Amino acid sequence: MRHFIDLLDWEGKELRQLLQDALRMKRDRRRGKDHVLKPRRVLGLIFEKPSLRTRVSFQTAMAHLGGASVFLSHQEVGLGQRESLPDVARTVSQFVDAVVLRTFHHATVVQFAQHATCPVINGLSDYYHPCQALGDLLTMREALGTLRGKTLVFVGDGNNVARSLAIGCAKLGMRFVLSAPAGYRFDAAFLDTFRKHVANGALEEIGDPAAAVSRADVVYTDVWTSMGQEDEAAARREAFAAYQVNAALLQRAPAHVRFMHCLPAHRGEEVTDEVIDSPASIVFAQAANRLHAQKSLLKFLLTRAKD
Ligand code: CP
Ligand code: NVA
Numbered sequence: 001m002r003h004f005i006d007l008l009d010w011e012g013k014e015l016r017q018l019l020q021d022a023l024r025m026k027r028d029r030r031r032g033k034d035h036v037l038k039p040r041r042v043l044g045l046i047f048e049k050p051s052l053r054t055r056v057s058f059q060t061a062m063a064h065l066g067g068a069s070v071f072l073s074h075q076e077v078g079l080g081q082r083e084s085l086p087d088v089a090r091t092v093s094q095f096v097d098a099v100v101l102r103t104f105h106h107a108t109v110v111q112f113a114q115h116a117t118c119p120v121i122n123g124l125s126d127y128y129h130p131c132q133a134l135g136d137l138l139t140m141r142e143a144l145g146t147l148r149g150k151t152l153v154f155v156g157d158g159n160n161v162a163r164s165l166a167i168g169c170a171k172l173g174m175r176f177v178l179s180a181p182a183g184y185r186f187d188a189a190f191l192d193t194f195r196k197h198v199a200n201g202a203l204e205e206i207g208d209p210a211a212a213v214s215r216a217d218v219v220y221t222d223v224w225t226s227m228g229q230e231d232e233a234a235a236r237r238e239a240f241a242a243y244q245v246n247a248a249l250l251q252r253a254p255a256h257v258r259f260m261h262c263l264p265a266h267r268g269e270e271v272t273d274e275v276i277d278s279p280a281s282i283v284f285a286q287a288a289n290r291l292h293a294q295k296s297l298l299k300f301l302l303t304r305a306k307d
Contacts, residue, residue, distance in 0.1 A: 002304060003113045004121045004297060006128045007164055008197045012171040019138050022289075022296035029064065035295075036066030041302045043067065044096035046088075047123070048074040048103050049227045053263060054123045054131060057290040058100050061298055064291075070096065079108065089115035097302055101125075104228050119301040126160060126228055132262050133164035135293040136220075137172060139286040143258050144217055148173035153216035153253075155179045155209050155243050156270055157236075158186040161222045161262050166194060170201025177204045179212035181239045209243055213253040220260045221245045221270045237269065246272040250280065258282050 007015070025035055043062045045055060055071065062069040079085055089112045092099055098119040101109045106127035113120040122130055137147065144150050152169050154162045158180050166186070169176040178186060185205050186194075194203060206212035213219050224240040225233045250257065259271075259281040267273055276283060 001113075001117070001119065002301060003119055004130055004301065005109055005113060006122065007130050007133060007167040007171060008193065010171070012173070015134070015137065015168065015171055018134065018293070018296045018300060019141055021299065022138050022292045023141075025295050025299070026289075026292040029292075034064050034066065035299060037299065037302060038066070041065065041067040041097040041298075042095070043069040043298065044092050044099040045069060045071045045123070046074070046077055046079065046092070046099060046101050047071070048079065048108075049124070051102055051123070053287055053290050054100070054102065057294055058123070058298075060291055061295040064295060065298060065302075067097075079103075085111055086115040088112075090117070093117040098298065119304075121297070121301070124160060126226070128164045129160045129262070130164045130168075131290065131294055131297070132161055133168035134297060135290040136165060136260065136262070136286060137168050138289045138293045139260065139282060140174075140218060140258075142285070142289075143282055149175075150217040151175040151177060151215055152218045152220055153177045153179060153212050154220045154222075155212065155245055155249070156221040156240065157184050157224055157226070158190075159222060159226050162186070163190055165220065166203055167198060167201075170194070170198040170203060175202040175204070177206055177212050177216070179206050179209045179243065181207070181243060184236075184239060209249055210252045213249060213257070216253045216257050218258045218260055219245060219250065219253055222262050223264070223266050224270050225266075240270065244270060244272065245275050247274045247278075250275055250278075260286050263287055 059069045093116045100121045100123040102123040103109050103125050106125035109122045109125050158178050166176045224236045259275055261283045
């Protein structure tokens with residue numbers, strides 16, 4: 001059974017194929033052609049946290065594929081409260097063909113997949129956000145033409161989005177640079193995992209954001225306080241104050257630089273209006289590509305013979 005929980009066990013050539021198919025399906029959709037799967041498939045979505053992009057893009061993707069989706073909030077399912085997590089996983093798998101989970105703890109997605117009998121997709125956990133990385137690779141492929149040898153500089157928290165991007169970039173031959181204050185850089189366990197799985201992956205950490213962006217093809221940021229960390233918001237605002245992506249910082253990057261953000265953005269904190277609304281910004285094309293990337297992923301997972 002193949003799942004999409006992190007990008008570690010996806011090979012570069014598989015990711016390239018997913019991007020290739022996403023581009024083809026995106027083009028076909030513009031010409032009025034959908035890729036309808038027969039028999040009709042149903043996607044379950046179980047979310048412990050709010051979502052705009054992930055939820056709407058997955059549900060729309062299923063509609064384009066001629067299927068349907070069922071959305072369940074944490075209150076409705078009560079993962080591990082109303083009944084045990086393994087029992088929910090075993091039961092839901094009988095009804096739907098794949099499940100997207102958005103959870104507080106990464107271990108919840110991993111445990112769910114151990115008991116599910118259908119593919120499980122991580123729609124964001126506290127540790128990884130692989131669907132975001134897949135959509136972002138698609139966006140960079142379109143914006144930069146080619147990925148190999150390009151540099152993405154992530155200015156901000158070494159969080160779920162940053163970890164998945166670092167792996168995705170490395171798998172496709174990009175250089176990934178994290179610029180974060182001490183205490184918010186990649187944890188040792190992640191660096192260990194990264195080196196084990198992406199032996200030749202280019203990953204650097206540069207504390208000074210101006211130095212970090214000087215060779216960037218893309219400058220990327222995300223919120224300083226992720227969902228579930230709200231108690232730390234004040235401390236984080238202080239720690240990240242010098243890491244705001246503003247016009248002055250972007251001027252230190254090459255003239256061709258693009259700006260990306262997974263959204264939702266906290267305008268005025270990690271990014272200023274002048275940057276997110278500038279011609280360099282591709283954040284809404286980036287948001288749109290969640291649909292196309294995930295449609296490709298769903299098609300792959302839903303049409304794969306069970307092993
Ligand atoms: N980027 C992203 O995952 O957005 P949502 O939280 O709105 O799904
Ligand atoms: N790092 C953010 C991403 C939101 C899409 C969070 O986990 O809240």
